[in-house]
Amino acid sequence: MKLIILAMVMFFATAQGGELKGVRLDDQRTFNEYPLVLNSMGIRHVQRFGFDIKVYIAGLYLSEKSKESKSIIDSDTPKWIVMEFVRNVDRKPLIDGWRKSLKAACLQCEVSMEKLKTFNKFMVNMRTGNKIEVGFLKDKVVLDVKARSNSHVDIESSAFSKDLLAVFIGEKNPADKRLREGLLGIREEK
Numbered sequence: 001m002k003l004i005i006l007a008m009v010m011f012f013a014t015a016q017g018g019e020l021k022g023v024r025l026d027d028q029r030t031f032n033e034y035p036l037v038l039n040s041m042g043i044r045h046v047q048r049f050g051f052d053i054k055v056y057i058a059g060l061y062l063s064e065k066s067k068e069s070k071s072i073i074d075s076d077t078p079k080w081i082v083m084e085f086v087r088n089v090d091r092k093p094l095i096d097g098w099r100k101s102l103k104a105a106c107l108q109c110e111v112s113m114e115k116l117k118t119f120n121k122f123m124v125n126m127r128t129g130n131k132i133e134v135g136f137l138k139d140k141v142v143l144d145v146k147a148r149s150n151s152h153v154d155i156e157s158s159a160f161s162k163d164l165l166a167v168f169i170g171e172k173n174p175a176d177k178r179l180r181e182g183l184l185g186i187r188e189e190k
Contacts, residue, residue, distance in 0.1 A: 020182075023057035023084045031135050031142075034078045036061035042182020044083070044175070046097075056083040056132075060169070060183040067184045069169040073162050079136040081168060081183075085126045095120045098167075101175035105166040108159035115160035119143060122151045136161045 018025045020041040027038050039060040046053050061080040066072050072079065098120060099113075106112045124147050126132070135142035141155045141164055167175050174180040181187035 018059055020057050021054070021086065023086070025059040025082055025084075029061055029080060031061070031078045031080045032137060034063060036063060036078065036080055037065060039065050040183055040185035042176075042179040042187070044179045046176075054086050055089060056085045056087075058083045058168070058179060058183060065185065067186055069171055069180070069184060072169060072184075073165050076138040079165060081134045081136075081165075083132045083134075085128055085130050085132075087128060089126045091123050091125050094123050094126060097175070098123070101167045102163060104173040105170045105175070106163040107166070107172075108163060111157060111159040112163040115141075115155050115157045116164075118153065118155050119160075119164075122153050124148065124151075134164065136165050 018027065018038045018041045021043065023041075025038055025041065029036050029038075039062045041057060041059045043057055044055040046055055059082045061082070062072060063075075063077040098116060102112055102116050103109065119141070122143055122145050124145060126147055130147040131145075133144040133146065135144075139156060139158045139161065141157070141161050143151075143153050143155065145151045166172065169180050169183055178187060
């Protein structure tokens with residue numbers, strides 16, 4: 001009997017994941033054969049007509065937990081971000097948001113803005129529960145869109161990989177400072 005109880009406790013302890021506003025993410029995942037752990041989660045907000053609107057819940061996976069954005073961005077280890085949408089967002093505003101956010105955060109803008117054109121070709125109308133997942137490797141970005149139809153693309157560019165990650169967690173003009181703080185585990189959303 002003790003063995004059964006111990007097995008159940010072990011199962012539930014390892015099956016836990018992060019949860020924020022009803023969105024649940026696994027504690028661990030594998031990307032490009034590297035084990036990653038959930039660093040933390042945050043909420044992407046936008047302001048519309050003076051109202052604060054929640055767009056998606058995101059989770060940042062790293063090889064080991066960290067709160068240091070510069071060291072995460074500069075690291076050659078794989079990183080993964082999962083965005084689960086909590087409201088509908090049409091393709092055009094999504095593309096405009098990526099363009100505006102990358103332009104504000106990029107360091108190697110000419111290269112990154114060109115690569116964003118390929119990235120944006122895979123954007124679709126996102127609906128509640130749909131996901132965009134982005135993997136960051138030293139020399140490329142891996143994009144998985146999980147919506148009405150799924151799509152996948154690899155975009156080769158070390159500059160784009162760093163600049164796109166900076167949109168989420170960079171010190172210079174991240175798209176949403178509260179999201180940045182959430183993903184880095186600096187701020188805990190409720």
